[in-house]
Each structure stands twice: as C-alpha cells, then as structure tokens.
Amino acid sequence: MADGGAGRDLVYIARAGGAAPPAWLTQPGWKVQQAPDVRGLLKIVQRRADHPFAALLDLREGFSEADLAAFGPALAASNVGWVAGIRTDQLEQPAVRRLIRDYCYDYLTLPCPGNVLDTVLGHAHGMARLACASADKRASTGLEGIIGDSPGMRALARTLCKAAMTEAPVFIAGETGTGKELAAMALHRNSRRSAMPFVAINCGAIPHALIQSELFGYERGAFTGAQQRKLGRIEMANGGTLFLDEIGDLPTESQAALLRFLQEGTFQRLGGHDTIRVDVRVVSATHHDLEAAIAQGRFRADLYHRLCVLRVQQPPLRERGRDIDLLAAHALGLYSGEGQRVIKGFAPCARAALHSYEWPGNVRELINRVRQAVVMCEGRLITANDLGIPSTVGATPPTLEEVRDDATRRAVEDALQRNQGRLVDAARDLGISRVTLYRLLQRLGARTDTDDAIPPRMTAKAAAPERRGNDRRERRLASA
Numbered sequence: 001m002a003d004g005g006a007g008r009d010l011v012y013i014a015r016a017g018g019a020a021p022p023a024w025l026t027q028p029g030w031k032v033q034q035a036p037d038v039r040g041l042l043k044i045v046q047r048r049a050d051h052p053f054a055a056l057l058d059l060r061e062g063f064s065e066a067d068l069a070a071f072g073p074a075l076a077a078s079n080v081g082w083v084a085g086i087r088t089d090q091l092e093q094p095a096v097r098r099l100i101r102d103y104c105y106d107y108l109t110l111p112c113p114g115n116v117l118d119t120v121l122g123h124a125h126g127m128a129r130l131a132c133a134s135a136d137k138r139a140s141t142g143l144e145g146i147i148g149d150s151p152g153m154r155a156l157a158r159t160l161c162k163a164a165m166t167e168a169p170v171f172i173a174g175e176t177g178t179g180k181e182l183a184a185m186a187l188h189r190n191s192r193r194s195a196m197p198f199v200a201i202n203c204g205a206i207p208h209a210l211i212q213s214e215l216f217g218y219e220r221g222a223f224t225g226a227q228q229r230k231l232g233r234i235e236m237a238n239g240g241t242l243f244l245d246e247i248g249d250l251p252t253e254s255q256a257a258l259l260r261f262l263q264e265g266t267f268q269r270l271g272g273h274d275t276i277r278v279d280v281r282v283v284s285a286t287h288h289d290l291e292a293a294i295a296q297g298r299f300r301a302d303l304y305h306r307l308c309v310l311r312v313q314q315p316p317l318r319e320r321g322r323d324i325d326l327l328a329a330h331a332l333g334l335y336s337g338e339g340q341r342v343i344k345g346f347a348p349c350a351r352a353a354l355h356s357y358e359w360p361g362n363v364r365e366l367i368n369r370v371r372q373a374v375v376m377c378e379g380r381l382i383t384a385n386d387l388g389i390p391s392t393v394g395a396t397p398p399t400l401e402e403v404r405d406d407a408t409r410r411a412v413e414d415a416l417q418r419n420q421g422r423l424v425d426a427a428r429d430l431g432i433s434r435v436t437l438y439r440l441l442q443r444l445g446a447r448t449d450t451d452d453a454i455p456p457r458m459t460a461k462a463a464a465p466e467r468r469g470n471d472r473r474e475r476r477l478a479s480a
Contacts, residue, residue: 008029008030008031008054008122008125009030009031009033009051009052009053009054009125010025010030010031010032010033010053010054010055010056010121010125011032011033011034011035011041011044011045011053011054011055011056011080012025012032012033012034012035012055012056012058013034013035013041013055013056013057013058014057014058014060014061024111024114025056025117028118030054030118030121045079045080051079052079052080052081052125052128052129053079053080053081053125053128054080054081054083054121054122054124054125054128055080055081055082055083055124056083056084056085056108056121057082057083057084057085057104058085058110059084059085059086059087059090059096059099060085060086060087060090060110079128079162080128081105081121081123081124081125081126081127081128082103082104082105082124083104083105083106083107083108083120083121083124084096084099084100084104084106084107084108085107085108085109085110086100086107086108086109086110087109087110088109103168105123105124105127106120106123106124108120146179146182146183146186147323147326147327147330148320148323148326148327149322149323149326150315150319150320150321150322150323152315152319152320153315153320153323156183156312156313156314156315159312160183160186160187160190160312161190163187163310163312164187164188164190164191165191166310167281168309168310169262169281169282169283169284169306169307169308169309169310170184170187170282170283170284170309170310170311170312171283171284171285171307171308171309171310171311171312172184172283172284172285172312172313172314173285173286173311173312173313173314174285174287174313174314174315174316175287175314175316175362176287176361176362176364177317177361177362177363177364177365178314178315178316178317178362178363179314179362179363180245180285180314181200181243181245181285183285183312183314184198184200184241184243184245184283184285185198185243187241187283188240188241188243188281188283191241191281193239193240193241193281196237196238196239196240196241197236197237197238197239197240197241198237198240198241198243199233199236199237199240199241199242199243200243200245201214201215201233201242201243201244201245202245202246203244203245203246203247203248203249203250203254204245204246204248204249205246208251208254211250211251211254212253212254212257212270213230213232213270214232214233215232215233215234215254215257215258216232216234216235216257216261216267216268216269216270217229217230217231217232217234217235217269217270218230218232218269218270218271218272219269219270219271219272220271221271222269222270222271222272223270223271226271229269232267232269234261234267234278234280235269235276235278237278237280238278238279238280239279239280240280240281241280241281241282241283242280242281242282242283243283243284243285244258244282244283244284244285244307245284245285245286246285246286246287246288247284247285247286247290247307248286248287248288248290248293248299249286249288250299252298252300255299255300255303256300258303259300259302259303259306262282262303262306262307263306265277265278265279266278282307284307284308290304290308291304316359316362317359317362317363317365317366318357318358318359324354324355324366325351325354327363327366327367328346328354328366328370329345331366331367331370331371332345332346332370332374332382334367334371335370335371335374336374338371338374338375339374339375339377341377341380342380343374343377343380343381343382344380344381345381345382346381346382347379347381347382347383347384349383349384350373350381350382350383350384350386350387350389352384353384353387353389353390354366354387354389356389357389369387369388369389370382370387372386372387372388373386373387373388405444408440408444409444411430412426412430412437412440412441412444415427415429415430423437423438
C-alpha cells in the first residue's frame with residue numbers, strides 16, 4: 001500500500017553518510033532528512049512521536065552487530081517504517097537477515113530504479129501511518145487494568161500500545177509496587193498474542209537451585225524427587241508472552257542459560273536431550289538498577305541488551321498527581337464491604353495526606369493503606385489518621401522564594417559535586433560567573449571545601465571584568 005500523499009517524511013542513515021542525502025535518494029513528494037548517528041536518528045523520530053516516517057537504513061557500508069544493537073530504540077519505534085538497503089551478498093549474513101526479519105517492512109538491493117524505491121518507501125510510510133493511527137485510538141481509550149490519567153500514565157499507555165504492535169523484547173523499569181506486572185499484562189492483551197497464554201515468573205521468589213527447572217522444566221529422573229516430566233514456564237508460554245519479573249535477581253548461572261534460549265529460541269529440559277523450539281514474546285521487569293548491576297558484575301551485559309530492546313519506564317506514584325485520588329477511590333470501592341460501617345469517602349485531611357506522602361511502596365502501599373483505613377475507620381469519612389499518614393492540614397506551605405532558593409541550592413550543590421568542589425568548573429556548568437556562584441554560596445549558606453573560592457576581600461571593581469560578560473539570566477539568578 002503506497003502512500004500517495006505529498007510532503008512525506010523520509011529519514012536516511014548510512015555509516016559513512018555525507019553532509020547531504022545522496023542524489024539518487026531524492027524523490028518527488030519526499031522530505032528527506034539525513035541522520036548522522038543514533039542520537040540524531042532518535043532526535044528526528046522522537047521529536048514527532050505521533051508522526052509517521054519512512055526510513056532507509058543503508059547497510060552497504062557495513063554495520064557491526066554492536067552498531068545495529070545501538071539502533072534498537074529507533075528501529076523499534078512504531079511511527080517509523082524501516083526499509084533496508086543492501087548489497088545482494090549481504091543476505092548471506094545472519095545479522096542482516098535478522099535485522100530485516102525483526103524490524104523492516106521490506107529491503108532493496110541498492111542502487112535501484114527510482115520508481116521501485118518510491119513504491120517500497122511509500123508502502124513503509126503507509127504502514128507507519130496506520131500504526132500511528134491505531135496507537136492513537138487505543139491510547140485514547142486507555143488500557144484495561146491500568147488506572148490513571150496523569151501525563152506520565154498517558155505517556156506509558158501510548159508506549160505500551162506501540163510496543164504491543166511489535167515482537168521485540170520489552171523491559172519495564174520502575175520502583176517496587178508501581179504495577180509492572182499490570183503493564184506487562186496490558187502489553188500482552190493488546191498484542192497479536194492476546195489469545196495465547198500469559199505466563200509470569202518471579203525470579204526473586206524462587207530458590208536459586210530451582211529457578212532453571214522452573215524456567216525450562218525437567219524430565220522424569222532428572223534429579224531426586226523428579227517422579228514425572230514437568231513443563232517449564234517457557235514451554236507453557238509457547239505462542240504467548242513470558243513475563244520475567246524481578247529479572248535482576250536471576251542467579252548468574254541461570255543468566256547464561258536464559259541468554260542462550262533468547263539467542264537460539266530453543267532449550268532442553270533438565271535431564272533431557274531433545275531440543276525444544278518455542279515461540280514466545282519475552283517481557284522482563286525489575287526495580288533494580290541493571291546498569292549498576294552490570295558495572296558490579298552481577299548481571300550480564302549481553303543478556304541485558306537482549307532483554308532491553310524496548311524500554312518502558314513505570315512512573316512512581318508520587319509523580320502521578322491526580323491519579324492518587326483515582327487509585328484511592330478505586331481501592332475504597334474494592335474493599336468498602338470489609339468495614340463495619342458505610343464509608344462515604346475521604347476527609348480533607350486524608351486527601352491532603354495522600355498528596356503530601358512520598359509513597360515509598362507506590363500503588364501497592366496506597367491500596368493496602370486504604371484497605372487498612374476501611375477496617376479501622378470509626379466515622380463516615382476516612383481520615384489521615386486512619387490511613388496511618390501524618391496530616392498536613394494547617395501546615396504552612398512554602399513561599400515562592402523558599403521554593404526558588406531550594407531549587408537553586410540543589411542545582412549549585414549538584415554542580416559542585418560533579419566538579420569535585422571546583423568553583424570555576426561548577427560556574428561554567430551553571431552558565432554563570434565564578435563571582436556570581438560565590439555570592440550564591442554566601443547567600444544560601446552552602447558549604448564548599450575548595451580553595452578555588454573568591455576571597456571575601458575581592459571588591460566589586462576587581463570583579464568587574466569577570467562580571468561584565470554575564471547575561472540577563474545570570475543577573476536574575478544572582479538577585480533571586
């Protein structure tokens with residue numbers, strides 16, 4: 001289906017691209033942009049995430065597997081219809097075949113006639129346009145099981161809808177209790193695998209000695225107590241979605257076995273010799289910082305890159321604003337029958353406490369506190385005391401000046417920490433002069449152990465040459 005509309009957007013990327021797209025790429029009706037690298041490519045396609053793009057990835061110059069892996073977030077973007085440009089002999093390369101199979105609508109042997117190029121790119125653009133329209137419709141109607149209308153949750157819904165249209169592995173990051181399994185279930189329900197099983201396994205809740213048997217299953221007699229064959233979670237999820245919760249707790253020896261399965265799509269049951277091939281979509285999640293775990297040697301980098309092709313960030317409850325009221329009302333409706341009296345809602349002190357509390361346990365904690373309040377409440381309205389949260393009603397809110405000073409102090413302290421207390425470098429990071437930074441330190445009472453500070457005896461006249469170049473932003477910050 002070629003898209004015959006004018007003004008279609010086309011992105012071209014090649015390893016050895018020049019300052020302008022090649023002349024043979026110029027086609028009537030296309031607005032061509034060239035991306036110099038991965039960062040430039042992401043900037044183009046993410047700046048207009050709701051807009052369809054056709055994209056031509058010229059592989060003739062040669063990309064390593066690491067190069068192709070770096071393109072993962074852009075290649076998986078649902079608003080982009082990818083076409084690969086190759087040499088004929090490159091079809092013999094497994095990495096090229098895998099990239100075309102997983103991410104591209106089509107491929108071309110370059111150079112090719114202009115009418116062929118226009119037809120193939122038009123088809124990719126049309127498919128991307130359909131994907132954008134479908135994602136818009138599903139995101140506007142919300143996702144089953146997920147409650148929230150804050151900007152963060154609307155962005156999450158859009159991301160999940162787009163990810164559901166692909167087969168790429170998805171990694172869900174977020175704090176404990178934010179609802180990562182609900183997000184994985186929503187992803188499954190909106191995918192083409194929705195009629196097939198959704199199988200979840202908590203990698204942190206199973207003893208390390210049993211995790212491989214739970215994942216891959218075992219044959220009768222594989223070990224003491226194995227009286228009959230048992231199917232593993234991977235085999236049970238065949239055709240559907242496998243959700244690996246708390247993947248950061250997976251032991252090292254099991255990480256190697258899981259990586260091999262992800263690479264080959266096959267495995268063997270413990271104690272067995274038959275190679276079993278399954279078709280599953282893998283979704284993983286954890287509250288751990290996996291980048292830090294990789295740096296500490298606790299998690300394999302190659303496994304992380306296999307799992308984290310698409311990354312979804314689950315927002316913490318404290319950043320969801322009005323969603324807190326929606327979730328509290330939902331929890332009250334679920335558990336109102338457990339109390340001894342009819343509860344009409346939340347008292348003003350309770351609502352204030354709900355929004356002032358930091359929610360370290362996120363949505364799970366909110367639901368548990370509301371359930372506790374339903375049982376303990378002695379009136380018709382739930383109070384902050386019933387929730388077990390200190391009331392903030394009557395507390396003096398911070399003034400605008402206090403908020404501004406607090407933000408300035410944090411920015412200055414962060415800049416000093418990054419630069420190990422060097423005032424000149426910290427001032428450069430903040431976009432102000434060393435004189436202005438020193439005055440801010442004096443006014444805010446911030447401490448620094450550096451010898452680089454301007455001595456108090458320095459006069460305004462002596463400091464004038466350094467201050468002369470300050471712009472209006474700097475003067476506003478100094479007088480704040």
